[in-house]
Amino acid sequence: MRNDIEALARRVGDIEIKTEAYYRYAYSYDATGRRGTCLGVVFPLGLKDMASIIRESSRMEIPFFIRGAGTGFSGGAVPGGGGIVISTEKMRRIIDLDMEAGTVEVETGLVNRKLQDFLEPEGWFYPPDPASMNVSTIGGNIAENAGGPRAYKYGVTRVYLRSLTWITADGDVIESPVEGPAALLPGSEGTLGAVYSAVLSILPLPAAYMTTVVTTKTDEDAMKIASDLLSIGFCPSVMEFIDSKTMKCVSKYSRTEVFDNGGSYLFFEIDGSEDLVKAQQKILESFCRDRKLESVTAADDRERDLLWELRRSISPSLARKGITKVNEDIALPLGRLADAVTFIHRTASELGLDCYLFGHCGDGNLHVNIMTDRRRKEEMKRTDIFVEQLFSEVARMQGTLSGEHGIGITKIRYLDKIFSHAELDLQKKIKSVFDTQGLLNPGKYFSS
Ligand SMILES: Cc1cc2nc3c(=O)[nH]c(=O)nc-3n(C[C@H](O)[C@H](O)[C@H](O)COP(=O)(O)OP(=O)(O)OC[C@H]3O[C@@H](n4cnc5c(N)ncnc54)[C@H](O)[C@@H]3O)c2cc1C
Missing domain, CATH: 3.30.70.2190 (Alpha-Beta Plaits)
Structure with missing residues (x-):
């Protein structure tokens, strides 16, 4: 393993790969608190670096995991399987603002808030506003097709993507409008391609x-x-x-x-x-x-x-209520939310769990949070039962398991509640076309 990373470092030349334990630790988890492992962390400074790392990793059959800010709530950026983490945090440039076209082009490591702060004095804004916007990146927002409070009126990230510059699992660079293969990237949770930059639609600030x-x-x-x-x-x-x-x-x-x-x-x-x-x-x-x-x-x-x-x-503030937050983000038609809330309170109370609800109810998103402690095994078992029952009820009500946080690793085992075998099979086939060797963010979504 160590030999692998040294050989990779030699192949990518000037691009530094950090292998110290504290780097590997700090980049091994996301907001779920789930922890993985990695051989090293690499910080590309631009498109050339990112493509070169991916191409060489692919040639050496080393798995790679793209990481934005690690605020994901489904384990999407958690590494594993002797792979490397590719962090976008040093690619934060605003490349071009075109007010005539109403677009801005950015590198995907840019933090959402930094983009808003740049646009506001110019009289513009970028509508997608995940509650994590002070920290989360445009790349993470694209990969999760992030929503947010304003999504009720303005829609989610996908609506604002004009074109992407992205890198295939083999290291080829593609620059294209969000059509054809690129249309599958928003919401693909870093499993189909690595997005280097994006041209985004922006809107004039409301009066x-x-x-x-x-x-x-x-x-x-x-x-x-x-x-x-x-x-x-x-x-x-x-x-x-x-x-x-x-x-x-x-x-x-x-x-x-x-x-x-x-x-x-x-x-x-x-x-x-x-x-x-x-x-x-x-x-x-x-x-x-x-x-x-x-x-x-x-x-x-x-x-x-x-x-x-x-x-x-x-x-x-919820973080003070328990060591472990089991956070589900179901989505249902607005008319079903009242029944869902009754079901959630009743089930949580029967199972003796501490439950907190909030969410973007305008577009049917409800965040269901159980505050618990991973060390209390019996309580975790009851929490698992709760989640199982919640997802069965959501499927019965024709809702979805994730309104915006994605499937990642946390929801893989429930996918068959909402997708048929035929649908799951098709999704796996799509993944295998984009990533023939299964090196790009393995163990997520398509592993089921
Ligand atoms: C307090 C809090 C509030 C939140 N509120 C919201 C909310 O309102 N709405 C919402 O939708 N989400 C919300 N989230 C979830 C999370 O912030 C979003 O999913 C966000 O988009 C993740 O961005 P990130 O930069 O942290 O990505 P990461 O967590 O680093 O990565 C998430 C996924 O994106 C992939 N990825 C990252 N960058 C790229 C890239 N350049 N190319 C390809 N794949 C990439 C990763 O591989 C991973 O699968 C919240 C999270 C927290 C902690």
């Missing part, structure tokens, strides 16, 4: 925003209210759900008492022209008056930032 948090009595009420609001012509850009337990944690974490009244919460944002935002605000206000619902609206940008800070601190 106005309104951000409001509405309190409801129960989680089920929140889901029904969300549906009712949409049916009367309310069209927010963001419609997020946060259950009472989750909001309690967030309030404690951020030392805010405003949202600590035991209710469930809907977090809305409306954006667009001044007139549109005012008209939509009227719809929401009169709805809340009629239903006697409490609401808080941000009075200015500072308060808007504070509300978003609360939303983005859900994950760090």
